[in-house]
Amino acid sequence: MTESYDALLLLSFGGPEGPDDVMPFLRNVVRGRGVPDERLATVAEHYHHFGGVSPINGQNRELLAAIRADFAANGLELPVYWGNRNWNPYLADTLRQMREDGIRRTLVFVTSAYCSYSSCQQYKEDLAKAHAEIGPGGPETVVLRRFFNHPGFIEPHVDAVRGAYASLLPARRAKARLVFTAHSIPSRMDAQAGPGGHLYSRQLREAARLVAEEAAPNAQWDLVWQSRSGPPHVPWLEPDVNDHLQAIVADGVTDVVISPIGFVSDHLEVLWDLDNEAKDTAYKLGLGFARAATPGVDRRFVEMVRELVLERTSGSEPRALGTFGAGPDACTESCTVALLGR
The missing domain is CATH 3.40.50.1400 (Rossmann fold)
Known part of the structure; x- marks a missing residue:
């Protein structure tokens, strides 16, 4: 059109x-x-x-x-x-x-x-x-x-993850765990989003998969959450990145690469929640830590x-990677339900 x-x-x-x-x-x-x-x-x-x-x-x-x-x-x-x-x-x-x-x-x-x-x-x-x-x-x-699956978004994340791996000690790169993070949202909001539910987390998992398969095809990877807010009694998407770092140390992981796949630039929630809190958690746990960049002005x-x-x-053909196809023109109320009574 x-x-x-x-x-x-x-x-x-x-x-x-x-x-x-x-x-x-x-x-x-x-x-x-x-x-x-x-x-x-x-x-x-x-x-x-x-x-x-x-x-x-x-x-x-x-x-x-x-x-x-x-x-x-x-x-x-x-x-x-x-x-x-x-x-x-x-x-x-x-x-x-x-x-x-x-x-x-x-x-x-x-x-x-x-x-x-x-x-x-x-x-x-x-x-x-x-x-x-x-x-x-x-x-x-x-x-x-x-x-979320456009090459112009995925490819900068791929290069950033590769760069983060390169910053680790060479002998430890092969076994480093790749951890993707995104802003947590209320679990109910995610569950009610989109046909079949969980549209937000499904899109994030697809973007993470696309990056992981190109940047670190042999690595084990996880999608976790950060920047939770709101009252404690309301369930949000878990695990939190800091809790997850503790869990993987218990599994014997020695190094971690963090990729903020949910973000387009290094704004405050990336700098504070990852470069400050998560990095400090990793240091206390003895984890090697590398944080990948966001697209910014790539x-x-x-x-x-x-x-x-x-x-x-001009009706040019949409580009999209993976199996989801080109995203919707814009989110609608049927795919993004607000959390009532928050």
Whole structure:
């Protein structure tokens, strides 16, 4: 299908850019959930560990510049805007600017590769809220498809895993365990996602399999979870990465390669939960530890954004690895059920 659009919107989560931003940002993230400031203060310390600055906004600025440069180099005359859900530049402000610039129809690239309520449907809800806030005349927004199995996402992860293995002592590489991590979500949310359920975890397991088969075909690998939040009585996907490291040491594993397959860039949850907490756990257990990079502004990842745009604007053939095929154009309420009463 060939369709006409006059812009691309880079839509991301957002993050604080100074100590005074941290608590207001966290209140934005949990707005409407009744989370007290006392609980947020614990998470706030993670940001203060890095001077109150989340790296995600800087990473999105780099991605924005890389996409614009790639579009220009390949003759794709499409302006690229950037908006966030939870911090400046706020999504509503970006849509308002697009309206003032005469943008009438825009594609939206969400910086999340997988289908779940929080990583997909919630972005659509935020788009609707932003439209309601700015009133009539805002640009029509069409979200690009999920890209968990696109070569432009998988191949950078493959090279990153290979690089992490290369950083281990040569005599210990062959027996190192490969551990993929992703953001945990409530178990009920995952169970109710998609036809047959568990769409989020199935997509992640497929992406992990694709990377493992190319990067370390003889390695044993696992998919585990990180960054759990929410009340303790609500079950979330397990095991946690730190618990898993303890379990594999008991099995005799001496080295581990951690690949944050659930993420597109090294934002705070990667730096804190893996480079700080998981690395510290590994050190205490005597595990050799290597953490693979995320795609960031890898050339192939940036080119993937252009390919996703051309699928909609010029009908180019979608590319996807493995057996899942090209992901849905956008998550729907039927495949991403929110957790009620959280």
